Structure formats: C-alpha cells, structure tokens
Amino acid sequence: MAVYNLKVNGKSRQVDVDPTTPVLWVLREHLNMPGTKYGCGVSMCGACTIHLNGNAVHSCQLPVSSVGSREITTIEGLSENGSHPVQKAWLEHDVAQCGYCQTGQIMTAAALLRTNPNPTDAQIEAAMNGNICRCGTYLRIKDAVKSAAKQK
Amino acid sequence: MEKIKTTHSRRSFLRSSMLAGGGLMISFNWLSEFNLSDKISGLDTAEQWNELTGYIKITPENVIKILNPNPEFGQNVMTSLPMIVAEELDVEWQKVVIEMGPHDNVKLGPQFTGGSNSVRMYWKPLRDAGAAARHMLIDAAAQTWNVPIEEVTTKAGMIYHEKTGKSGTYGDFASKASGLAIPKGVKLKDVQNFKVVRNSQKNVEGLKIVTGKPLFSLDHNQEGMLIAMIEHPPAFGMKLKSFDASQTLKMPGIKDVFSLKLYEDGFEQAGFDTRTFNDLLVVVGNTTWEVMNARKKLSVQWEPTTEIKETKNMFGRKQDVVIPAGLESSQSHYSKMQARAKEPATQLRKDGDPETAFKNAAQVIERTYTAPFLAHNCMEPMNCFAHVTDEKALLVGPHQAPGWIEPTLSKILNLPADKIEIQMTRMGGGFGLRAYGHYVTEAALISKKVKAPVKLVYSREDDMTYGIYRPMYTATYRAALDANKNLIAFHVKGGGIPEHPVHANRFPAGAVDNYLAEGWELSSNITVGAFRAPGSNFNAAAEQSFLDELAEAMGKDPIEFRLELLKRAKENPVGKNNDYDVDRYAGVLKLVKEKSGWNKPENKKYSRGVAAYFCHNSYAAHVVDIVKRDDQPYVERVFSAIDCGIVINPDAATNMVQGAVVDGIGNAFYGRLSHKEGVAEQNNFNRYRMIRLREAPKKIEVHFVENDIDPTGLGEPPFPPVFGAVANALYKNTGKRLYDQPYLEALNNNPA
Ligand code: FES
Ligand code: FES
Numbered sequence: 020m021a022v023y024n025l026k027v028n029g030k031s032r033q034v035d036v037d038p039t040t041p042v043l044w045v046l047r048e049h050l051n052m053p054g055t056k057y058g059c060g061v062s063m064c065g066a067c068t069i070h071l072n073g074n075a076v077h078s079c080q081l082p083v084s085s086v087g088s089r090e091i092t093t094i095e096g097l098s099e100n101g102s103h104p105v106q107k108a109w110l111e112h113d114v115a116q117c118g119y120c121q122t123g124q125i126m127t128a129a130a131l132l133r134t135n136p137n138p139t140d141a142q143i144e145a146a147m148n149g150n151i152c153r154c155g156t157y158l159r160i161k162d163a164v165k166s167a168a169k170q171k
Numbered sequence: 172m173e174k175i176k177t178t179h180s181r182r183s184f185l186r187s188s189m190l191a192g193g194g195l196m197i198s199f200n201w202l203s204e205f206n207l208s209d210k211i212s213g214l215d216t217a218e219q220w221n222e223l224t225g226y227i228k229i230t231p232e233n234v235i236k237i238l239n240p241n242p243e244f245g246q247n248v249m250t251s252l253p254m255i256v257a258e259e260l261d262v263e264w265q266k267v268v269i270e271m272g273p274h275d276n277v278k279l280g281p282q283f284t285g286g287s288n289s290v291r292m293y294w295k296p297l298r299d300a301g302a303a304a305r306h307m308l309i310d311a312a313a314q315t316w317n318v319p320i321e322e323v324t325t326k327a328g329m330i331y332h333e334k335t336g337k338s339g340t341y342g343d344f345a346s347k348a349s350g351l352a353i354p355k356g357v358k359l360k361d362v363q364n365f366k367v368v369r370n371s372q373k374n375v376e377g378l379k380i381v382t383g384k385p386l387f388s389l390d391h392n393q394e395g396m397l398i399a400m401i402e403h404p405p406a407f408g409m410k411l412k413s414f415d416a417s418q419t420l421k422m423p424g425i426k427d428v429f430s431l432k433l434y435e436d437g438f439e440q441a442g443f444d445t446r447t448f449n450d451l452l453v454v455v456g457n458t459t460w461e462v463m464n465a466r467k468k469l470s471v472q473w474e475p476t477t478e479i480k481e482t483k484n485m486f487g488r489k490q491d492v493v494i495p496a497g498l499e500s501s502q503s504h505y506s507k508m509q510a511r512a513k514e515p516a517t518q519l520r521k522d523g524d525p526e527t528a529f530k531n532a533a534q535v536i537e538r539t540y541t542a543p544f545l546a547h548n549c550m551e552p553m554n555c556f557a558h559v560t561d562e563k564a565l566l567v568g569p570h571q572a573p574g575w576i577e578p579t580l581s582k583i584l585n586l587p588a589d590k591i592e593i594q595m596t597r598m599g600g601g602f603g604l605r606a607y608g609h610y611v612t613e614a615a616l617i618s619k620k621v622k623a624p625v626k627l628v629y630s631r632e633d634d635m636t637y638g639i640y641r642p643m644y645t646a647t648y649r650a651a652l653d654a655n656k657n658l659i660a661f662h663v664k665g666g667g668i669p670e671h672p673v674h675a676n677r678f679p680a681g682a683v684d685n686y687l688a689e690g691w692e693l694s695s696n697i698t699v700g701a702f703r704a705p706g707s708n709f710n711a712a713a714e715q716s717f718l719d720e721l722a723e724a725m726g727k728d729p730i731e732f733r734l735e736l737l738k739r740a741k742e743n744p745v746g747k748n749n750d751y752d753v754d755r756y757a758g759v760l761k762l763v764k765e766k767s768g769w770n771k772p773e774n775k776k777y778s779r780g781v782a783a784y785f786c787h788n789s790y791a792a793h794v795v796d797i798v799k800r801d802d803q804p805y806v807e808r809v810f811s812a813i814d815c816g817i818v819i820n821p822d823a824a825t826n827m828v829q830g831a832v833v834d835g836i837g838n839a840f841y842g843r844l845s846h847k848e849g850v851a852e853q854n855n856f857n858r859y860r861m862i863r864l865r866e867a868p869k870k871i872e873v874h875f876v877e878n879d880i881d882p883t884g885l886g887e888p889p890f891p892p893v894f895g896a897v898a899n900a901l902y903k904n905t906g907k908r909l910y911d912q913p914y915l916e917a918l919n920n921n922p923a
Contacts, residue, residue, distance in 0.1 A: 036460075037423060041460065052383075053385045054384070054385075094382065101378050110381060113822060116245035116826060117549075117551070117598060118245070118380035118597065119549075121380050122380075125381060148863050150864070151861050153548055153549060154245050154550075155830035156833075157867035158833075158869075
C-alpha cells in the first residue's frame with residue numbers, strides 16, 4: 020500500500036492503495052465515482068475513458084502510481100449538471116440505449132473536440148473507434164459529436 | 172372496495188429513490204424548468220403520495236409520479252411504458268416524475284423483459300390503469316362539487332366543470348380519489364387522439380446517463396460491502412477437485428476463500444435456472460482489484476466431470492436433462508453436426524407429398540448453413556449485490572425477470588418470498604442473458620455464507636468464458652423446381668447444439684404445396700440459452716440466403732419472388748397453423764422496396780441484399796448496401812421497414828432498430844465464440860471482435876408501417892433479417908455465396 024495525492028476534477032484527493040491499482044478502480048471504489056465504467060480491463064472497449072491532462076486515456080490500464088501530478092477529469096467533473104456541449108449533444112440526439120458505454124464515449128468525444136474542434140468524419144471515426152457500444156448506437160454517437168462540434 | 176391507502180412506507184420511497192441513484196428520476200426538461208430539489212424535499216414523506224392503481228401516485232401539490240414496472244436494459248421501457256399511462260391519465264408528459272417500480276408482481280404485473288414483450292404485454296394494463304385513475308379523479312371531483320360525473324372533464328392534469336366554472340388540479344382530488352374503488356372497463360382514448368404516445372419523447376434517464384450517475388448494479392455501493400469473485404473451471408467439462416488458498420489469503424484485502432454448491436444434488440431447476448458451473452470457488456475481499464489479484468494466487472486442482480442428470484421444470488413441464496461429460500471442441504462440434512444431419516430427424520411439419528415432388532423434380536437445389544456459438548457480451552458484465560441474513564434477503568441487480576428468480580431464491584435461501592426484496596437496476600445490456608438467474612443466486616449464497624453485504628463481480632473474462640451462449644446451429648435447405656422453374660417442394664432440416672432452430676409453421680410454410688420441416692438436436696456440456704431472437708437469428712440468415720439463391724436460380728427478382736410466395740399463401744394457403752400474417756409480411760417488403768429505391772439506377776453502385784422475417788409477433792425487412800472499402804466489404808447504408816403495430820416512442824424505436832441493425836452486421840461479420848478442449852478461445856474483446864464505430868453504416872433509414880394495430884413488439888424482430896440481407900449483399904459484392912458464419916471469416920478463409 021502507498022499513499023497517493025491525486026488531482027481529480029480540480030480537487031486534491033488522497034488514497035492509500037496498492038501501487039498497481041488501476042485508476043479505474045481507485046475512482047470507482049476508493050473515491051466513490053462510479054461514472055467511469057469497467058468493460059474489459061484490457062484497454063479494448065473505452066468504457067473507462069477519463070482525461071489525463073485533458074487527453075483521453077483508458078483508466079483500466081493506468082496504474083495509480085503512474086499518474087503523478089497530472090490532472091484527472093472524470094465524467095463527474097466534465098460538468099456539474101450535464102451542461103458540457105458534448106453531454107448536451109448526447110441528450111439532443113437521445114443517443115443512449117442501455118447507457119453503460121456512454122460516459123466513456125462522451126469522455127473520448129470531449130477530448131477529441133478539445134484538440135480538434137472541427138473533426139472530419141474520418142477523424143471522428145479514428146478517435147471513437149476504441150469505444151465499443153454493444154447496443155449499436157454508433158450512428159447517433161457520430162451525429163452527436165458533430166452537433167457538439169457546431170455548438171463550440 | 173377497500174381503500175387503497177398509500178401503503179408505500181417512507182422507507183420504501185427512499186429506497187426506490189436510492190435505486191435511482193440518489194434522487195428521483197425526472198425528465199430532463201422538467202429539471203431545467205424547475206428547481207426540483209426544493210420541491211422534492213418537502214415531499215419526502217410517503218403519506219403525501221396518494222396511490223391510484225399500482226402505477227400512479229399523486230401528491231396534494233399535484234406532483235404526478237408514474238412507476239415503470241418492467242426491467243430496463245436499453246429498450247427504453249423506462250420511458251415508453253410510463254408514456255402509455257400518461258396518455259390515458261391525461262397529464263403533461265414533461266411534468267411527470269418517472270420512477271422504477273419495486274418488484275411486486277401483484278401490483279405491477281409480470282415484470283419481465285424479453286421476447287419483445289414489454290410494450291405488448293403492458294399496453295392494455297397500462298392504458299386501463301391510466302384511464303381508471305383519471306376516472307377516479309373525475310369521480311372525486313364530481314362528488315366534491317356535487318355535479319354529474321359526465322360533465323366533468325380533464326386537461327393536462329387539471330379537472331374542470333364548465334357550467335359552474337369550477338376547476339382543480341389532480342392533486343386536489345388525489346386523496347379522495349385514492350379511496351375510491353378502481354373502476355373496470357373505463358373507456359379508452361381513441362388512438363387517433365393520442366398526444367403523448369406516438370410522439371417522440373426523450374429517454375427519462377438521459378441526464379443521469381450522460382452525467383455518470385450510479386444507475387447500474389455494478390455501481391452499487393454501501394457501507395461494509397464486500398466484493399466477491401468466482402474462480403471457475405478453466406474448461407467446460409471440468410469441475411473443482413480441491414484447492415489451496417493459503418497464498419490467496421495472505422494477499423491484502425482478502426477476507427475469505429471457500430467453495431460452495433450452487434444447487435444441491437437433485438435440486439429441481441426452474442426454466443431459467445441455467446448455470447454454467449455448480450461448484451463455486453469464491454474469493455471475497457474488500458475491493459475488486461484486490462480480489463482480482465488474489466485470484467491469481469489460488470492453487471486449484473480441477474477434475475473432469477462425469478455425466479450429469481438434472482431435472483428442469485419449464486414453467487410446469489418437467490424435463491430430465493442429461494449433460495454429457497468430456498472436453499468439447501468447436502471443430503468436433505461441426506463434424507458431429509455434419510454427421511448427425513445425415514441421420515433421420517423428427518418431423519415437425521409436412522404438407523403434400525414432398526418425397527415424390529423431389530423425386531420428380533427437374534432441378535433440386537440443396538444448401539447447408541452453419542453458425543457458431545455467440546457470446547452476449549453485455550457491456551456491463553454480470554454482477555449482483557446481495558445482503559442475506561437469517562430473516563431476509565435484499566438483492567440489487569440487473570435481471571430481466573425478478574419474478575422468475577424469486578422462487579429459486581426462496582427455495583435455496585429457505586426464506587419466504589415476502590422476505591426477499593429484489594431491486595431492479597438499469598442493466599448495461601441483456602440480450603437474453605440476463606433472463607438467467609445464476610449470478611443472482613450465486614450472490615445470494617455468497618452473502619449468506621459470509622454474513623455480510625456482498626457484490627459479486629464477473630470480470631470480462633469470467634463473463635465471456637462462462638457464458639450461456641447462443642446455440643450452434645445448422646440447417647440444410649432443399650428446393651425442388653419443375654421444368655418451368657416453378658417451386659414445387661421445399662424442405663428444411665435443421666439441427667443444433669443443443670437445440671434446433673426450426674420454426675416449422677413460419678414462412679415459406681403455407682406458400683409451397685409440398686413442404687417438409689424436420690429438426691434434430693445434439694447435447695453438450697457447454698451452456699446455451701436465449702440470445703436476441705432465439706432460433707430466428709439463425710433462420711433468417713439461412714432461409715433468407717437460400718430464398719435469394721432460389722430466386723436467382725428461378726430468374727426472379729428476390730423481392731418479387733417473396734411477394735409471389737406470400738400471394739400464394741394468402742389466396743390459397745397450404746396446410747394449417749401458418750403463424751404469420753401475409754399482409755403484414757408483404758407490407759414490410761413493399762415498404763422497403765419503395766424506400767430503398769430497389770432496382771433504381773442511382774443505386775447501381777451498391778451491392779444490394781434484401782431479407783425479411785417475422786418473429787415475436789412483428790415484421791421486419793432490410794435492404795443492405797455494401798461497397799468495397801480498403802478492399803473489404805463495408806455496409807454503408809441500410810434501409811429498414813418495420814411493422815410492430817402502433818409505435819409508442821418513434822425516435823427511441825428508431826434508435827432500437829438502428830441498434831439491431833448494427834448488432835446484426837457485427838455478429839454476421841465477426842461473431843464467434845469457439846472452444847478447444849472445453850476452453851473458450853475468446854476471453855476478452857482483444858480476441859472477440861465486436862463491431863466498432865468505423866464499421867457501422869453511415870446511414871440506417873428506418874421506416875415504420877403506419878397502422879392502428881396494438882403494439883406487437885420491437886426489440887428482437889429487426890435483428891434476424893439483418894443476417895440474411897448482409898449475406899445476400901455480400902454475394903453481390905464478392906460473387907460468393909456464404910454459408911458459414913461469421914461471414915468475414917468465411918470470406919477471408921476462402922478468397923476468390
Ligand atoms: S475497461 Fe478500460 S478499455 Fe475497457
Ligand atoms: S448504449 Fe449500451 S453499450 Fe452503448
């Protein structure tokens with residue numbers, strides 16, 4: 020066990036965990052932020068996507084010991100009440116079916132639009148291809164990313 | 172009639188709020204208009220909720236709550252079922268509070284998600300409930316105002332008496348109304364006058380979903396909760412022999428390691444008590460990561476199983492099932508199926524004299540199709556929270572049918588049913604798998620053993636390798652043509668592990684003079700079960716590919732060929748019990764023909780495939796357009812025509828059809844769960860290929876047949892014909908007929 024001081028959604032949080040613990044489980048089970056989802060644990064589905072210094076990363080393969088002073092943003096910190104343009108676009112297009120993958124999808128999309136406010140179709144496909152949606156909401160995801168891009 | 176006093180206690184109100192993730196489930200629009208937290212905090216006492224029928228609660232302040240009775244797994248019943256109530260109750264949709272109901276089959280009906288049944292089975296009861304409650308409110312107002320009941324009207328949650336100019340809110344009369352008898356047979360609205368139903372309404376949980384609120388049972392957390400995981404045998408056909416947990420117990424955070432039996436010997440299993448392994452080796456600890464790590468330190472001896480005999484009680488029909496021993500492989504499955512297909516099979520239906528017709532045929536076309544096991548791969552792996560004590564049990568979990576698992580829990584835990592509370596969480600997908608209750612039962616037994624609240628968690632690897640898979644199927648289709656290329660006989664002989672897929676009375680039964688359907692089955696120790704449109708998801712691939720090939724051999728357009736057969740079935744049907752509606756079947760074909768611009772020159776650049784199918788009471792047809800992209804076939808566009816009767820929530824229904832199309836393309840192209848010596852060869856998404864965003868079509872245009880037929884279900888029907896349409900379009904694109912799924916594997920293994 021070791022103590023880590025993490026910066027999560029703009030606040031400093033202290034956890035005492037095994038250094039190998041993925042940030043996914045630190046968030047879900049130690050910091051009680053279950054918006055970041057477990058889907059595969061092997062960086063193949065994107066359900067666990069968070070932002071590390073603004074970039075989308077899979078938190079299931081990110082040991083807490085490797086975070087250092089970098090800033091973590093989770094879905095809980097993207098906005099307080101769903102007011103982020105990507106979240107609004109998701110509601111506008113009523114994207115979700117079961118909804119389980121959607122926080123990961125939103126985090127990936129938000130990171131894409133931060134660095135590339137006007138992505139082409141191919142860029143959206145490339146950025147979003149790591150996020151599986153078992154319910155098959157891909158068309159709406161794509162439309163929502165485009166709407167969010169326009170809102171910005 | 173007894174007074175229906177609000178029996179919902181404060182505790183249960185808070186409980187259901189908690190289930191919703193720490194607050195009421197409210198529609199997004201309402202949230203933006205009102206500051207709800209102020210409004211709700213004053214309502215936190217159950218006494219103020221007046222219950223009118225089991226589904227509706229109204230406060231004196233006119234806050235109107237509708238309970239969704241049925242488990243939600245992404246089909247959007249949380250929105251569509253309350254819409255039906257709201258319609259008849261005559262309230263403004265945007266102002267209604269929607270909440271997941273408790274498990275209570277007496278008050279809230281069958282509470283079962285599956286078989287595309289949710290809307291179909293709740294349509295009438297929910298309309299009745301809404302209409303009855305409205306009538307009770309009107310009655311209460313008429314009595315209070317001392318006016319004739321016929322003169323009292325409602326509009327959007329308000330009650331009026333025009334002559335006296337009196338008016339009031341539903342809330343004003345809710346208390347009085349809740350004391351009245353629930354009237355039966357209240358006149359329902361004319362469907363032409365619907366205001367809520369048939370208008371697109373947003374998902375009532377949308378805001379919670381996009382803000383990451385804890386809606387799912389895997390998110391469930393409470394004081395003192397432990398995490399459990401099950402170490403299962405590495406292969407089907409193996410079981411636990413012995414274990415040494417000394418190293419595991421030294422790992423940080425680990426509380427206990429033990430083995431237990433899911434079902435005692437001789438336990439009579441209910442129909443959906445299917446489970447993969449019976450001897451469970453359980454590791455319990457503080458956190459998921461700690462338990463995952465500690466599992467690796469287990470030292471376990473496994474041994475081969477012997478043949479197992481089980482008794483199953485399929486809703487009253489008892490069945491003895493023999494589960495064979497042995498380590499099975501997919502390769503031997505295919506060769507066994509091939510050999511078995513040559514043996515005689517059970518006759519399921521026979522019309523005319525197929526034998527003679529085949530003997531006299533000018534041409535016989537025969538093709539054999541196969542499909543592998545599929546894993547459900549719900550995005551949220553199986554899991555369940557349980558807190559079992561000597562007195563009672565609380566289960567919080569993702570389950571499609573709490574009423575099915577409760578009797579099993581009652582027997583296994585030795586608790587009366589009324590001491591078992593099952594809270595239904597939003598499910599991260601189901602696709603049929605969550606109709607089975609193994610993980611619920613496992614969680615309950617583990618909690619009982621460790622005497623603590625426990626959340627059982629399956630890793631993705633657990634979820635994929637001890638699944639309850641879609642069966643393996645095969646079918647051989649034969650058609651006899653006379654010298655003029657008329658279809659004179661049709662024969663399907665289908666089999667599977669462990670069940671055959673044949674629906675003998677479905678199309679083209681009824682359209683061909685000489686018809687024979689047969690089925691056979693092979694047993695296996697690999698567990699299988701329902702998967703979105705069981706049986707149909709294979710039939711629509713095989714049969715619809717075969718009809719396409721047949722049309723080609725007969726020199727006919729594939730849509731016209733099907734329409735001709737349907738015309739025959741309508742005008743002069745062959746045999747009895749043809750269980751499809753010819754007009755609705757033909758209707759979706761005609762609609763998809765029109766909407767897709769079938770045979771239009773501007774669509775020449777696409778390799779087009781068509782298929783249609785009927786299952787679960789609804790009809791679906793798709794035209795799939797394939798192009799080559801990076802030298803590989805890519806489904807760029809799909810046109811879908813659906814007849815599911817009245818569509819409750821059009822945009823959400825469109826979403827579900829689009830999802831079914833994507834799901835169908837993914838499974839048709841890539842889906843396969845194979846075994847070697849009993850071991851699942853795919854254990855995560857790096858080996859099990861799932862369709863991804865780049866592979867999804869650019870456009871899926873969904874059209875619903877407009878009619879006033881009571882809803883007939885939507886979750887499954889659009890899925891099966893995707894497979895056939897994809898196969899037929901792939902043929903156009905590659906020049907090769909594909910008989911074995913997954914198609915992309917078949918293509919790349921036999922390049923032209
Ligand atoms: S859980 Fe991290 S990518 Fe799947
Ligand atoms: S909405 Fe269900 S997995 Fe994406």
